[in-house]
Structures are given as structure tokens and as C-alpha cells.
Amino acid sequence: MHAGLGALASCLSGPRRRAGPIDQPHQVVTLVAWIPLPAGLTRLPITSTDVTVEPLAPAPDDKDWMCVLDTACRDCGFDGAAITTADVAPQVRDTATAFAIVLQRPGARDRPQPDVWSVLEYGCHDLWRAFDERVCLILSQVDPLFPNWDQDATARAERYWTQEPVVVTAELAAAAETVARTFEGVDVDNWSRPGRRSNGSVFTVDSLARCLLHELVHHLHDVGA
DSSP, X not given: XXXXXXXXXXXXXXXXXXXXXOSOTTOOBOEEEEOOOOTTSOOOEEEEOOTTSOOOOOOEEOOOGGXXXXXXXXXXXXXXXXXXXXXXXXXXXXXXXXXXXHTTXXXXXXXXXXXXXXXXXXXXXXXXXXXXXXXXXXXXXXXXXXOOOOHHHHHHXXXXXXXXXXXXXXXXXXXXHHHHHXXXXXXXXXXXXXXXOTTSOEEEHHHHHHHHHHHHHHHXXXXXX
């Protein structure tokens, strides 16, 4: 998948950007672009169905989602405290299967609202690969510092809204299998190995696994899966 987080941005590099849950996943909303106008005039929106038009960036979500490691998420129902190390790999694979199903929807690239990601854009949001890189870093180094990931810049650079669902489906399946196998290979003593974000927040292989699962489950909730 086009390597690019989401609901649990605190596990990666910064606050996630999204506008809220998707209530009507099949509703088609045209993308909104902004045209430059002479000084002193109000900027007016124009609509376009052309995928070459860059859509609006979702609004920032500054909520601290780390609470889902100990209590159930009130939005998607994910209960991080109930997850064991043996649950991780099978559930990672299950989420990839669920995404493959929703990416087959006829309106997968349509945004339900101008500032809310489409199913396709959620599918391009390569959490599987991003978390695999962090887990591998922890397993290969002592208390490593995670590189920052600007998710919005990645979405723009990779032009998520222009990708082909069939290609994205294949790429996320491969990425999910890779990180699932990484988790399957973690020795008992290594689940507590630490790594750090640039802001000093400390994560272990175990907490990263639960962060990833919440991200994926929450995204599926967002797209009405």
C-alpha cells in the first residue's frame, strides 16, 4: 500500500485528522476545491467530481485515545484490556479481510461528507506497515526513537483519493500479513520491550499491538463495516 494513523494518532507521530464517524457510507458527496480570488473578495467553494481535484483535509482530532488500552472505546467498542498477545495476529488478519469487503463497494471512493475520508482513503491509510516498522525497530534496537509520520502530508503526496480499490486491497492484505507474522514471531519476553515517540511517550510491543487493533477496528466502524 502507499505507505502513509487515524483515531489513535498518539501511537504514531501526532494528532489524527478526521471529521467524525461516517453515518451514511454510501452517500455520494462531491469533492470541494477552493479557487484563488482577488484581494478583498470572499473565497467561494466550487464542486468537482474530478479525482485530480485535491479534497478538503479532515478537521483535527486532538482526543487522547490512549484510554482505549485500559477501557473500551465508547465509539467503536474496542476493548484493549481484553486483548491477549495470542489475539493480535488473527485480529490483524480479520481487519484486512473486512477492509477488502468494504473496498468492493461501488461508492468506495466517494466521501460521505467533503471533509470526511472515503472508504478508499481509509484503506490507503497504511497502519499495518507503519506499525510493523515500529515493532521491528523495537525488536532490533534498545529503546529506539520512532521517526515522525505526517499522515496528512502522506495522504496528499500519495493522493489517496485517486488510488484504485483493487490495488489498495491487494497491498493492504500483504501489509497485514507481514505485520501479523511479525507479531507471531515476538518472543514472550519481548512484548514488553520499549520504544519512544519524539514527544517522549513510551510504548511497548504489547501496547503498539493494541493501538494498531484499535485503529483498525475504529476505521472499520467509521466506514460502517
